[in-house]
Amino acid sequence: MATCAEAELTFSIQPNPAPASDETRAAVLANPGFGTHFTDHMVTIDWTEGTGWHDATIAARQPIALDPAAAVLHYAQEIFEGLKAYKQADGSIALFRPDANAERFNQSAERLAMPTLPEDLFIAAIEKLVELDKGWIPEAEGASLYLRPFMIATEAFLGVRPAKTYKFIVIASPAGNYFKSGAPAVSIWVSEYTRAAPGGTGAAKCGGNYAASLVPQGEALARGHDQVVFLDAAEHKWIEELGGMNLFYVFDDGTILTPALTGTILPGITRKSLIALLREEGLTVNEGRYSLDQWRADAASGKLVETFACGTAAVVTPVGKVAGKDGEFTIGTGGPGQLTRKVKDRLVAIQRGQAPDTHGWIRKIG
Ligand code: PLP
Ligand code: COI
Numbered sequence: 001m002a003t004c005a006e007a008e009l010t011f012s013i014q015p016n017p018a019p020a021s022d023e024t025r026a027a028v029l030a031n032p033g034f035g036t037h038f039t040d041h042m043v044t045i046d047w048t049e050g051t052g053w054h055d056a057t058i059a060a061r062q063p064i065a066l067d068p069a070a071a072v073l074h075y076a077q078e079i080f081e082g083l084k085a086y087k088q089a090d091g092s093i094a095l096f097r098p099d100a101n102a103e104r105f106n107q108s109a110e111r112l113a114m115p116t117l118p119e120d121l122f123i124a125a126i127e128k129l130v131e132l133d134k135g136w137i138p139e140a141e142g143a144s145l146y147l148r149p150f151m152i153a154t155e156a157f158l159g160v161r162p163a164k165t166y167k168f169i170v171i172a173s174p175a176g177n178y179f180k181s182g183a184p185a186v187s188i189w190v191s192e193y194t195r196a197a198p199g200g201t202g203a204a205k206c207g208g209n210y211a212a213s214l215v216p217q218g219e220a221l222a223r224g225h226d227q228v229v230f231l232d233a234a235e236h237k238w239i240e241e242l243g244g245m246n247l248f249y250v251f252d253d254g255t256i257l258t259p260a261l262t263g264t265i266l267p268g269i270t271r272k273s274l275i276a277l278l279r280e281e282g283l284t285v286n287e288g289r290y291s292l293d294q295w296r297a298d299a300a301s302g303k304l305v306e307t308f309a310c311g312t313a314a315v316v317t318p319v320g321k322v323a324g325k326d327g328e329f330t331i332g333t334g335g336p337g338q339l340t341r342k343v344k345d346r347l348v349a350i351q352r353g354q355a356p357d358t359h360g361w362i363r364k365i366g
Contacts, residue, residue: 009045009053009054009056009121010056011043011056011057011058011124011125011128012055012056012057012058012059013057013058013059013128013132014057014058014059014060015041015060015132016040016041016059016060016061017060018060019040020040025135025136028136028174029136029138029139029143029174031176032138032143032173032174032175032176033175033176033177034146034173034175034176034177034178034313035146035173035175036173037173037174038061038171038172038173039061039129039133039136039145039171039172039173039174040060040061040132040133040136041058041059041060041061041129041132041133041172042058042059042060042061042062042129042169042170042171042172043056043057043058043125043126043128043129043149043168043169043170044056044057044059044064044167044168044169045057045117045121045125045167045168046154046165046166046167046168047115047165047166047167047168048164048165049164049165052115053115053117053118053121053168056121056125058128058129058132061171064167064169066152066154067154067156068156069156069157069158070152070153070154070155070156071153071154071155071156071157071163072152072153072154072163074158075153075160076206076207076208076211077112077113077114077152077153077162077163078112078150078151078152078153078206078207078208079105079108079109079112079114079150079151079204079205079206079207080148080149080150080151080205080206080207081101081104081105081108081147081148081149081150081205082101082146082147082148082205082311082312082313083095083096083097083098083101083126083146083147083149083269083312084096084144084145084146084147084175084312084351085126085130085137085144085145085147085172085365086137086144086145086351086352086353087137087138087139087144087352088352088353088362088364089352089353089354090353092353092364092365092366093130093134093137093364093365093366094351094353094362094363094364094365095123095126095127095130095147095362095363095365096269096350096351096361096362096363097269097273097361097363098122098123098126098127098363099119099123099363100269100272101122101149101269102117102119102122102123103119104205104267104269105117105122105149105151105205106119107203107204108204108205108206109151111201111203111204111206112201112204112206113162114151114153114162114163114166115166117151117168122149123363125149125168125170126147126149126170127363127365129147129170129172130145130147130172130365131365131366133145133172134365134366136172136174137174138174138175138176140176142176142177142315142348143174143175143176144174144175144351145172145173145174145175146172146173146174146175146312146313147170147171147172147173148170148171148172148173149168149169149170150168150169150170151166151167151168151169152166152167152169153165153166154166154167175313178313178314178315178317179226179314179317183226183320184318184320184335184336185317185318185319185320185321185331185334185335185336186225186226186227186309186317186318186319186320187224187225187226187319187320187321187322187323188220188225188226188227188228188229188242188309188319188321188322188323189216189219189220189223189225189227189228189229189323189324190228190229190231190292190322190323190324190325191216191219191220191228191229191230191231192216192236192325193212193213193215193216193230194230194231194233194236195209195212195213195216195230195233195240195241195243195264196209196230196233196240196264196265197233197234197264198233198234198262198263198264199263200233200264202240202263202264202265202266203261203263203264203265203266203267204266205266209266210243210244213228213230213243213244216228216230216243217243220243223323225321225323227242227243227244227245227309228242228243229241229242229247229322230242230243231292232262232264233264237291237292237293238259238289238290238291238292239259239290239291239292239295240259240264240265241259241265241266242309242311244311244313244314245268245309245310245311245313245314245317246258246259246265246266246268246270246271246309246310246311247259247307247308247309247310247319248271248274248307248308248309248310249290249295249298249304249306249307250304250305250306250307250308250337250339250340251298251303251304251305252302252303252304252305254283254284255283255284255285255286256278256283256284256285256286256339257285257286257287257288257290258271258275258285258286258287259287259288259289259290260287260288260289261287268310268311269312270310270311270312270315270316270347271310273347273359273361274310274316274343274347275287276359277343277346277347278343292324295307295322295329296322296326296329299322299329299330299331299332300329304331304332305331305332305337305339306318306331306332306337306338306339306340307319307322307331308337308340308343308344315344315347315348316340316343316344316347318335318336318337318340319331320332320334320335321334350362
């Protein structure tokens with residue numbers, strides 16, 4: 001609930017006195033990569049027990065001072081989001097479904113015993129940052145400004161309980177392709193490790209989930225694959241999701257399947273959007289279970305024709321090859337399938353303002 005103080009919250013805007021030069025920015029925008037370059041500013045908003053959210057500031061991006069006993073450093077009380085600002089066909093700037101990110105952020109906050117943030121404040125913080133740093137949005141095809149809102153527990157206290165102070169921060173990073181390989185389809189490694197168990201934090205976007213995925217992801221890379229895919233914790237049989245993406249399967253009868261949201265999978269906003277777009281085309285999209293054994297058998301028989309992964313960072317990415325301890329198999333031709341291409345084009349056209357936004361997913365800035 002927004003307290004009085006929150007309802008009146010205004011942002012103090014302190015422009016960076018030493019922003020990057022035009023030459024530096026142009027060099028970054030020409031080849032942004034993913035996650036290595038950042039804009040000139042950041043948002044910070046503090047939360048204190050009894051007061052609520054206060055001191056909303058946009059200032060020069062800089063290191064944050066934390067007490068060495070800050071709870072986030074010990075017990076990982078941290079959550080984050082990922083969304084993008086896109087240059088539109090008409091030259092304006094827009095966010096894609098920021099309200100959905102705000103909602104998921106608060107669901108993550110509740111799971112991690114953190115305070116929720118009024119959705120309007122979450123969106124306003126992002127919009128103001130994008131407005132100030134709009135010169136950092138790359139315009140090339142597939143490029144955008146990746147926004148990373150996150151919240152950390154800042155209280156200096158080593159007892160294990162929810163902290164009494166937090167910081168909400170938004171940083172921005174010009175982004176190109178997520179996958180370095182540039183291959184037309186990615187290759188994924190089925191991990192023996194578990195990402196999330198029933199009753200755990202799998203449905204929350206918290207840093208701890210990603211820390212736990214680093215060793216399995218490292219194994220995938222060491223074996224020459226692009227991403228790791230996780231099976232369920234209980235039976236180690238059902239396919240859940242990739243380290244940072246949801247999965248869809250396309251069958252030869254035209255139906256589509258995506259793993260159901262059982263509480264161990266991140267409820268992706270791209271996933272939700274693609275389900276809507278595919279159903280709008282008259283296609284049947286089922287949400288259910290799919291086993292690794294079935295996946296292998298269906299790929300071999302030709303019943304499964306395509307598999308694609310989706311997420312904010314990776315957009316829609318075809319999966320060409322799957323490998324695990326029992327060997328590997330190829331999906332379809334091993335390259336991008338027809339439906340994968342089509343659905344990606346539809347989504348990207350909406351995100352970039354090249355197709356009508358019939359769902360109200362686009363939020364223009366400025
Ligand atoms: N699954 C995981 C584990 C993720 O990290 C992400 C990325 O945010 C997704 C799925 C896809 O979610 P979204 O489409 O909201 O980006
Ligand atoms: C995103 O797509 O926003 C994510 O958080 C995925 C992450 C692996 C970069």
